[in-house]
Amino acid sequence: MSSFVVDKKGIKRYAVTIGVNGSEYTKVIKANTLLVNFLREDLDLTGTKRGCELGDCGCCTVMMDGKPVNSCLVLAMDCDGHEITTAEGIQDGEDLDIVQEKFVEHAAFQCGFCTSGMIVSSRALLNENPNPTDHDVREAIAGNLCRCTGYVNIVAAVLDAAKEL
Amino acid sequence: MKENYSYVGHSVDRNDSYGKTTGHAQYVADLKFPGMLYGKLIRSTIAHGRIKSIDTSEAEKLDGVVAVITAKDVPSMKYGLSPARFDENIFCIDKVRYHGDKIGAVCAIDEETCYKALKLIKVEYEELEPVLTWQDAVKEGAPQIFDEYPGNVNTEIHHHFGDVDEALKDAYYVRTDKFQGQRAYHAFIENHCAAAYWEADKAFLYTTTQSVHYDQYHIARVLGMKMGNLTVRAVNVGAGFGGKLDTCGTEFAAIILAKLTGRPVKVWFDHYETFLNGHGRHPMTMTLTTGVDKKGKIVAHKFDCVLEGGAYTGLGIASSYYAGSLLGILYPIENYKFDCQRIVTTLPPCGAQRGHGQPQPRFAFESHIDLVGEAIGVDPIDMRLINARKGNSITTAGYEVKSYNLLAANRMARDASGWTEKRGKMGPGRGIGVGNGGFVTGAGFCQYRTDYPHSVGMVKVFDDGTRAYVYSNAIDIGQGSSTVLMQMAAEAMGYPYEQCQMVTGDTDLSTLDFGAYASRQTLMAGWAVTRAGAEVKKKILAKACEMLKASGRVKEGFGYLDGPLTTEDLECKDGIVYIKQEPAVKLTFEEVARKYFVDHGALVGRGWYHPGKLGGNHKGAAVGTSPAYSSATQVAEVKVDMETGEIECVDTWDVHDSGTIINPKLFHGQVHGAFYMGIGETIWEEVKFDPKTGALLNGNFAEYRLPTALDMPPVESLTLDESYEPNGPYGCKEVGEGATTPTMGAVANAIYDAIGISMTELPITYEKVWRALKEKKENGK
Numbered sequence: 040m041s042s043f044v045v046d047k048k049g050i051k052r053y054a055v056t057i058g059v060n061g062s063e064y065t066k067v068i069k070a071n072t073l074l075v076n077f078l079r080e081d082l083d084l085t086g087t088k089r090g091c092e093l094g095d096c097g098c099c100t101v102m103m104d105g106k107p108v109n110s111c112l113v114l115a116m117d118c119d120g121h122e123i124t125t126a127e128g129i130q131d132g133e134d135l136d137i138v139q140e141k142f143v144e145h146a147a148f149q150c151g152f153c154t155s156g157m158i159v160s161s162r163a164l165l166n167e168n169p170n171p172t173d174h175d176v177r178e179a180i181a182g183n184l185c186r187c188t189g190y191v192n193i194v195a196a197v198l199d200a201a202k203e204l
Numbered sequence: 205m206k207e208n209y210s211y212v213g214h215s216v217d218r219n220d221s222y223g224k225t226t227g228h229a230q231y232v233a234d235l236k237f238p239g240m241l242y243g244k245l246i247r248s249t250i251a252h253g254r255i256k257s258i259d260t261s262e263a264e265k266l267d268g269v270v271a272v273i274t275a276k277d278v279p280s281m282k283y284g285l286s287p288a289r290f291d292e293n294i295f296c297i298d299k300v301r302y303h304g305d306k307i308g309a310v311c312a313i314d315e316e317t318c319y320k321a322l323k324l325i326k327v328e329y330e331e332l333e334p335v336l337t338w339q340d341a342v343k344e345g346a347p348q349i350f351d352e353y354p355g356n357v358n359t360e361i362h363h364h365f366g367d368v369d370e371a372l373k374d375a376y377y378v379r380t381d382k383f384q385g386q387r388a389y390h391a392f393i394e395n396h397c398a399a400a401y402w403e404a405d406k407a408f409l410y411t412t413t414q415s416v417h418y419d420q421y422h423i424a425r426v427l428g429m430k431m432g433n434l435t436v437r438a439v440n441v442g443a444g445f446g447g448k449l450d451t452c453g454t455e456f457a458a459i460i461l462a463k464l465t466g467r468p469v470k471v472w473f474d475h476y477e478t479f480l481n482g483h484g485r486h487p488m489t490m491t492l493t494t495g496v497d498k499k500g501k502i503v504a505h506k507f508d509c510v511l512e513g514g515a516y517t518g519l520g521i522a523s524s525y526y527a528g529s530l531l532g533i534l535y536p537i538e539n540y541k542f543d544c545q546r547i548v549t550t551l552p553p554c555g556a557q558r559g560h561g562q563p564q565p566r567f568a569f570e571s572h573i574d575l576v577g578e579a580i581g582v583d584p585i586d587m588r589l590i591n592a593r594k595g596n597s598i599t600t601a602g603y604e605v606k607s608y609n610l611l612a613a614n615r616m617a618r619d620a621s622g623w624t625e626k627r628g629k630m631g632p633g634r635g636i637g638v639g640n641g642g643f644v645t646g647a648g649f650c651q652y653r654t655d656y657p658h659s660v661g662m663v664k665v666f667d668d669g670t671r672a673y674v675y676s677n678a679i680d681i682g683q684g685s686s687t688v689l690m691q692m693a694a695e696a697m698g699y700p701y702e703q704c705q706m707v708t709g710d711t712d713l714s715t716l717d718f719g720a721y722a723s724r725q726t727l728m729a730g731w732a733v734t735r736a737g738a739e740v741k742k743k744i745l746a747k748a749c750e751m752l753k754a755s756g757r758v759k760e761g762f763g764y765l766d767g768p769l770t771t772e773d774l775e776c777k778d779g780i781v782y783i784k785q786e787p788a789v790k791l792t793f794e795e796v797a798r799k800y801f802v803d804h805g806a807l808v809g810r811g812w813y814h815p816g817k818l819g820g821n822h823k824g825a826a827v828g829t830s831p832a833y834s835s836a837t838q839v840a841e842v843k844v845d846m847e848t849g850e851i852e853c854v855d856t857w858d859v860h861d862s863g864t865i866i867n868p869k870l871f872h873g874q875v876h877g878a879f880y881m882g883i884g885e886t887i888w889e890e891v892k893f894d895p896k897t898g899a900l901l902n903g904n905f906a907e908y909r910l911p912t913a914l915d916m917p918p919v920e921s922l923t924l925d926e927s928y929e930p931n932g933p934y935g936c937k938e939v940g941e942g943a944t945t946p947t948m949g950a951v952a953n954a955i956y957d958a959i960g961i962s963m964t965e966l967p968i969t970y971e972k973v974w975r976a977l978k979e980k981k982e983n984g985k
Contacts, residue, residue, distance in 0.1 A: 085234035086227020088442075090393045091475040095905035098393050126227030139225040143217050146869040149877065150682025151224030152394040152442030158225060177913040184905060186391050187443055187682050188873055189880030190913040 041119055055119040059084065060128030068115050074108075075099045077115035078125060086126035086155045097183035100156035101125045107163040109182070126155030129162055137200045138162050147196035149187035157183045161197045169204045171197070210778050211691040211701045212934045215869035218687045219706060220440065220680070229440045232397040232410050237468035240399070241270055243461050244318040244471065245453055246308040246325050247480075248300035251334035251898030252347065252550040255296060255307070255327060262324040263310060268317035271464050272325070274308035278460055281426045283451070285651060289358070289517040291350055294426065294456045300329070301349055301515035302552045303899045304480040309457040311469060334898045338489070338512040338547035349515065349548050358513050358546040359521050361824055363528060365600045366539030371504035375495025377580050381572045383492070384965040385564035386890040387512070388485035390557050391910055394442020395478040398454035400461075401468035408435045411455050414444040415719025416677050418651055420711045423455055431711075434459075438709030444681040445881070446556035449721050450518045452481045479903035483555030484891065486511040486523050486546075490568040500582040500590045502573075504539035507531065509565065511544070514551040521546070522827050523554070526561030529828030531569060532599045534610065534640055534835065535591045540600055550898055556721065558881055559643065559945045567886075567966060570639040570949025575962060583627065584638050584953065585618045588837070592640070602819040603829060607929040607937070609861040610640060610835035616859045616922055621839040628957060636841045637953025641945030642861070645929075645938035646724030648818035648829030657812040658724070660715040661732030663693055663740050665807040669797030672699050672740070675707045677717040678729035683940050684870040685725045689733045691866055692933055696737025697809075698744070698776030699793055723938035726866060727832060728813050730933040735811025743807060745771040748781040748796045757789060832929045832937040835861040838879070838946040840917075842954040849974030851887055853917040853951060860921070863929035863937035874939045875921040882947020884911045890967050 043053045044067065056065045059082060066081050075092075078084045078101070090096040092111045099110040102124040110123075129136045138161050141147070148154040157180060164171060164179035171179070176197045177190070185193065223229030260272040275295040282290040295308050310321040335341045335349060341356040349356055372378050398411040407429070413419050416436040424431045441448065454471040461469040473481065493506040509527050513520045528542030559566075577587035588610075593599075595608035617638065618624065626636045650656065662675035674693045680686040686706040694701040707714045717729045749771050752758045758769050764785035765773060775784050782790035800807045818829035841855045858875050865871045888909040892901040902908045928935040948966065956962050961976045 079234075083236070084227070085230065088231070088393070089233065090395070091905055093475065093904055093906065096393050096475075130226055135222075135225065142225050143221040146215075146218060146684075146873050148218075148224050148682075149684065149873060150392070150394065150443035151220065151229050151440060152231065152392070152682075154224050155227045174914075177916075181912040181914050184391075184393060184910050184912065186393060186445070186881070186910065187877045189876035189919060190916050191876040191919055192869075192873055194913065 041116070053116055055116055057115065057118045058122040060124060070116055072115040073111055074113040074115045074118055075110040078110060084125050084127055088152055088155055097160065098153045098156040100159045100183060102159055102163055105163065105166060107160045124159070126159055129158055136162065137203050138165065138197065141196040141200040145192040145196040145199065147188065147192040153183055153185045157185060157193060165201055165204060169201060171201055173198065209695055212695045212866055213864065215867055216687065216691060216701055218684055219690060220686070231394055231440045231442055232399060232412050233472060235399050235410055237399065237401060240468040240470055241311050241313060241465055242315050242318050243309050243311040243457050243469050244322060245306050245457060246310060246322060248296070248303060248305040248307055250300065250329055250331055251303040252301060252332040253329035254299050254332065256330055257328045258307065259326040263321040266317065266321050266324060268313045269310060269321045270313065271311040271461055272308065272321070273460060273464065278456065279427055281428070283422055283426045284517050285519050286521060289521060291352065292516045302550050303897060304552060305515065306453045309461060309471065311461045311465060334550045336549055336551060336893060336895060336898050338510055338549060341547045341549050349550060353548055356548050358517055358548045359524055361524055361528065361542065361544040363542040363822060363824070368504045368506050368539045368541040371539040372495040375503050376498045377576065378493065378495040379576050379579060380491065380493040381575060382964060383490045383568035383571065385488040385567065386966045387487045387554065388557060388885045388889050389479060389482065389891050389908060390445040390447035390484050391908065392443035392445060392447060395475055396452045396454050396473040396481060397470065398458040399468060399470040400458035402462055406433050406435065407459050408437070409455055409459055410437045410439060412441055412448055413438050414448045414679050414681055414721055416679065416709055416711050417716055417718055418449065419451060419455060421652065422451055423459065426456065427459065435712045438679050441679060441681040444720060445558045446560065446721065447483050448681065450483050450555055476903040480552055480900050482514065482552035483518060485557040485564070485885070486513060486520065486554040486561065488527060488564045490565060492568055492572045494572065494576050496576055496580065500577055500580060500587050502535060502537050502591050505537050506541045509544045511546040513546045513548050514553040515548060516553040518553050519555040520553070523556060523561035525824050525827030527565050529601065530562050531565065532601050533603065533605060533833050534593060534642060536593050536597065536599065538600055551893055558878065559941045562643065563882065563945050563948055564966065566639065566641050566945045567948035567952060570946065571952050571962065571964065574953050574956065585614055585623060588614050588638065588640055598819065601825065601828065602821060604819050605833050606931055607863060607927060608833060608835055609924050609927050610837070612924050612926065613835055613837040613859040613861050614640070616924065617837040617839045617857050620920065620922060621841070621857045623839060626841065633844050633846045633958055635844070635954040635956065635958030636839060637950050637955070637957055638837065638839050639946035639949030639953060640835070640837050641942055642833055642835035643723050643938055643942035643945060644828065644830030645727045645832040645834060645932065646815065646830055647722040648815050649826040650718060656716065657814045659717045659728040659732040659813045661729060661736040661811040662715050663697065663733065663736040663809040665740060665797045667801045669794030670703065672697060672704050673707050674704050674733055675715045676729045676733055677708055677711065677714045677719070678725040679709055679720045681720045683720065683874060684867065685720065685729065687870060688726055688866040689729055692730050693733040693737040696734045697740045698778065700779045723941045726936055726938065727932045730936060731813035732811045734933040736809040739809030739811065740807060741776055743800060743809070744776055744781060744793060744796050745774045747800045748774055748791050751791060751796060751799060752789065831931040832863070834938045834942040836942050836946050838950040840950040840954045842951065842958055844955060844958040844973060846977060849970040849977060851955060851970060851973060853883060856917050857920045857922065858943060859924065860939055860943055861924055861927045862939045863927050863932050864935035865923060866934065866936055871939055872921040875943045876919050878940065878943030879919050879947050880911060880916060882944045883951055885967060886948045886951040887967055887969065
């Protein structure tokens with residue numbers, strides 16, 4: 040259990056150290072802090088979007104130790120000592136990651152609100168399976184809703200990215 | 205018609221590519237201001253009732269709560285779309301009219317405290333009977349929801365062209381069918397959010413909106429402010445589809461709370477509230493009667509339609525007119541009668557959603573016309589070919605249609621889909637269906653009465669010529685308007701697209717545009733920025749002419765000039781100014797622009813667009829007018845499990861008559877997305893309410909079923925080479941909304957081909973299909 044302080048109202052706040060995109064952050068948080076709010080409010084990493092907050096839309100998807108998770112369903116406390124990768128952490132130095140490049144090339148986003156989560160899920164898939172089928176891609180992003188694109192160009196972008204891995 | 209353009213017609217990358225793929229693109233919910241407070245609306249917990257008292261004292265005592273406001277703290281001016289139906293207040297004064305209606309707002313130091321404060325608000329009501337369907341609303345003695353709408357009738361439309369009754373008498377075949385649409389929801393993923401702050405007497409508002417101009421106009425009017433004292437800004441918008449065109453309450457609350465507290469305030473909706481705010485597709489109850497001659501040519505058509513509006517009017521009057529006004533664009537019908545009512549109920553309001561009032565009437569008509577064709581032995585596509593409008597024609601209602609290639613679209617869709625080999629020949633459980641559609645390219649009239657241009661554009665070239673700023677308050681809600689506007693401006697200037705930058709979504713800094721609705725921006729804002737770009741080019745050519753003459757590099761009698769050098773001899777393309785007859789003699793745009801700046805100051809071009817007076821003299825003729833109309837044909841192929849009713853859409857084709865396509869990859873993206881929304885509404889999507897209390901039941905994406913990537917079929921998006929619109933810049937016209945209008949009909953008709961039963965009620969769920977198949981089997985047919 041992480042160390043904690045108790046405020047005047049008796050509410051405990053816990054010290055956690057979470058790795059995010061290669062840096063370690065130590066923050067004091069309430070036990071009910073969701074990972075999505077920790078990233079957005081405590082670290083100002085607003086690339087992780089907040090949509091349904093119910094685990095349905097997937098726009099808050101991040102990788103936790105390499106696995107895609109809905110950050111609205113994960114308590115920040117449970118990330119103590121773990122490594123989180125957000126949309127801002129996908130990029131490889133100054134260059135776009137191949138998934139990002141292909142999203143641009145195929146216009147695989149429109150309003151962009153689902154895109155962070157979509158790219159994280161796609162990258163997580165390719166890390167596990169560098170030769171996905173059309174169905175594999177659709178399954179991997181089935182938890183990421185996109186209202187703009189009908190997924191057509193997203194699937195094409197991910198398949199195209201896989202070719203260049 | 206095809207010219208050698210550098211940017212128009214090219215699939216350039218979107219201007220927001222970097223930001224949106226790296227997580228750096230900012231949306232309103234991402235913005236933070238020093239000292240910012242948070243606000244949340246207080247909502248009604250009953251569908252219909254009088255407010256007896258509101259006790260906010262416990263909430264105000266809560267640690268961290270800064271302010272609580274209700275109707276007594278805000279202006280009582282009503283708002284809506286048209287003055288005759290301004291019927292909504294910032295916060296309910298006497299009555300609540302839906303479960304979730306806006307009663308007030310709390311403001312606190314953080315989000316969690318807002319939620320805690322909401323639980324401490326006590327509202328006492330005198331409960332009134334909820335009115336949850338239009339059928340209940342029009343019953344004798346039904347509770348009156350608004351004093352101003354007797355019998356709960358919000359509006360009535362009666363359009364009658366020609367003589368329908370007489371023509372039906374003489375028709376070879378007459379048929380009547382009934383159809384029912386459902387309430388659907390835009391389902392954009394970004395929730396509504398607004399952040400506001402004040403500097404002296406000026407308010408600044410960031411909001412999730414499709415139109416900064418309409419927000420500025422409506423909000424300033426309700427708050428009694430001069431428009432110039434209210435800046436409205438949009439940043440990236442997480443889509444809209446019509447749902448972010450009306451104000452939703454976050455804006456009013458944020459501005460008023462920011463004034464009251466002296467601090468920036470962000471008011472946000474969570475997902476459920478965004479859903480609750482609604483303003484999505486009206487459920488329509490539709491009865492269609494058509495008479496045809498022996499060949500299938502329509503001689504008369506009667507369309508009765510009731511729209512269930514929910515509480516408040518908003519854009520609902522326009523939805524009602526759109527329900528009937530566009531049919532005559534697709535099919536010339538001399539004898540046409542459209543009778544329509546919009547009924548108010550105590551549910552969240554309906555409004556505009558992609559295709560506005562048209563998709564459900566298109567579903568009904570496209571299904572109905574197949575049944576008519578079947579009865580007289582005419583193939584569905586032949587029925588459409590017999591009846592489709594041709595270009596350069598005037599509709600019965602008096603609308604002028606320039607380019608119109610619906611015939612070609614039908615033929616291309618037929619051939620690409622293998623229609624002739626498939627229709628009616630694939631056996632039980634397999635089917636193919638067709639639907640036609642199309643839309644206006646911008647509405648001919650502003651939302652409110654004004655003589656303003658519909659769009660104003662500007663281009664300012666940076667001092668040393670290394671950048672060009674393209675100004676327009678056309679709002680990029682994801683459709684890519686900023687990208688295509690920069691393409692058009694760059695083309696007109698002869699300047700590299702890559703060096704352009706959009707200045708948009710800011711009523712202070714950018715230039716008037718009415719915003720993203722009615723598929724208007726590519727054409728209307730396109731004209732404005734194209735003309736602005738052309739003015740810059742004119743100035744560049746004049747300056748270059750002067751510079752070349754002064755340089756002594758150009759002399760008469762060089763062999764390539766007949767007389768002295770004039771701007772007529774010059775061309776500017778891709779950032780190079782050169783002599784047409786001798787391209788080696790050139791200057792860069794940048795050096796010419798720099799010289800212009802040194803000699804005259806800012807290099808600016810201006811442009812504007814007004815569609816002018818458009819046809820139709822009948823009451824309500826304004827809705828349906830447009831400078832250009834798109835048309836489209838879609839074909840869908842489905843598999844239906846004859847045991848379970850499960851529907852799988854296996855392949856689809858879309859041919860969109862969209863004029864010149866400014867950016868093919870963005871164009872196809874619009875078609876994909878439009879089809880996606882259409883098939884969702886055809887099979888899965890429906891907003892549901894508790895039949896007793898009127899509470900929203902499925903305000904989440906687990907129970908409001910959007911198609912996932914696994915549900916979405918492939919879409920083959922095709923275009924017509926001959927499509928060119930003389931009223932559009934570079935010959936363009938719309939795609940964004942028109943492409944959603946044929947889908948429901950195409951998919952429904954494919955299901956009919958597969959199961960032999962006409963499904964007349966949306967959504968055509970697996971359960972409904974299963975029940976229909978079971979019934980058919982039990983009836984021994």
